[in-house]
Amino acid sequence: MPASDLTVRPLVAASELDRFLELSYVLDDELADDLAAGRRRPEWMWIATRGTRVLARASWWSSPGAEGPGVLDFFDVDDTLPPEEGVEVGFELLSAAMKAIFPEGATPPEYGRFIPPSWREDAAARQVVETRFAVLERLGARQLVERLRLEWRAGTPLPETSKRLTFRPVSDREELVDLMVPVLEGTLDAHSGADLERMTPREAAEKQHDEEFAGFDSPREWWQVATLDSGEAVGFVIPARNIYNAIIAYIGVLPAHRGHGYVDDLLAEGTRILAERDVPRIRAATDLPNVPMAAAFQRAGYVNFERAVNFTWETA
Template sequence: MQDLTIRPITGLEELDLFNRHPYTLNHELADDLAAGRRHPSWMWMALRGDRLLARLAWWGRDKDDDPFLLDILDLEEGAVDVAVRLLRTAMAETLPAGGRPPEYLRFVPPDWRETDRRAVEDRMAVLESTGARLFVERLRLEWRPGTPIHEPSGRLSFRPVRDENELLDLMTEVLDGTLDAHSRDDLTHMSPREAAVRHYEDEIARYTSPRAWWRVATLPGGEPVGFVTPGRNDYNAIIGYIAVLPAHRGNGYIDDLLAEGTRILAAEHVPRIRAATDLGNTPMAQAFARAGYVNFERSINMTWPD
């Protein structure tokens, strides 16, 4: 039997080899490498001869020096031990010493427990061997052109977000009673304002679309009841952040907000609108379903302890 080789790819010329394991992100990897969101040194393989037994890759935001997410991990059936060696070797060579490894995120079929359970659980077992644990399962949602958009109810008015400080104030306020797992985790070790700033800087501020699309919903007297930040990331049009302020929850305003955000993006003739919410955030999941968003995938998010 040939020896096992564990190494990063040498460059774009090995992308076909790396992509022998099928995955929904494979078609994005060349562009990610060109844009600097990935680097060959972040993309590792376990090979026996020219047979790809396992692979992994990290992703980073533009100009990041270190990986932000581990979002690719694939292995042949029965190759869990090989994948564990691959992960341990790659983490030791790639990640800063002493820090918390980046979160793992994997897209899976919406019915993965019936159709893909073995593969998903094998990947989770590899990660668990290094101390990772399941953090949250999320719904990935998609609105498609031609899906009806709810007409305005007339209960709310919408205006652009005035400035960054107004949005941060609103983001801080909606963390009271949030059902979002990432936000709840942030609040265990930082203030609501710090959590809002972190979310803004890590995600919303990085949109490649006009900030003029962001909307605040108000009552007839001008009192804000919520906000929505439709935008574009590096891949899709998205409903980035949508929330109702605590004092106004339970009145169905989320439907008006979601329809407004969808309407803004649909007017740009986008091929799809993507969104996501935690599996356990039932009110938000139901709002997306009422708006015609389809649950086309889920994601498995795993983290390592501090």
């Protein structure tokens, strides 16, 4: 059936959430709270229907009070459709929604999706993922990175406390930015690498602090600098809570101290700080190519429960 017989529109109001939920995704249980808190708006939540049937949906998320959407984190197609038709339906939905939401010439925000760890080996899961990829690429997006999503679960033995480093809270924004700047040297993180293509390391560090870390409402005292007995800084770790989970937001080892396994000490300290708050789980993520960081999480008892992919559009 041609995609031209579709009705593509935003939700009229939050009361239409049930229509949006006719398709499913792992974050569905967050939608009602997100709408109530202003992290989503009906005009950012779109559906494509044929008759009474919802065939595709998309939604953008942002911080409450933001002027516009911050990330595209829902994009689903009815996967009972033949693959070619699914791509056409998804394209019709997403292209119409983007045209309505974003001014002409504006760069759309990043797309992110959680996917099964073994999606390449599972034929059905692979088709689901590749349908979405095909739509995004047709709309001019490119894959930035695939990431491992990791989780430490309550009851997992805690890694040992460091016997060779001393920890103290980060003193202020300037100290953290000063530490982040050299850590960005040789980074294996794709998002940081993309930032460094268009800004200086200090600008990239300030951006990440101000746009990400400053939004955490957990105590800043949790953010720790690791030092040697001499007081020299080795690195830092940022354990925190975002809106949904306890997280290890960032771990950085200064270039002069790499190669000594200090990442294990930093991760152990961050994990301990959060575990002492009786959290049911601690979430973290690292890029698939960052094999050393993934190995550190595994040694600390974290399991890879999911993956994530991120697509971006070229800056206009």
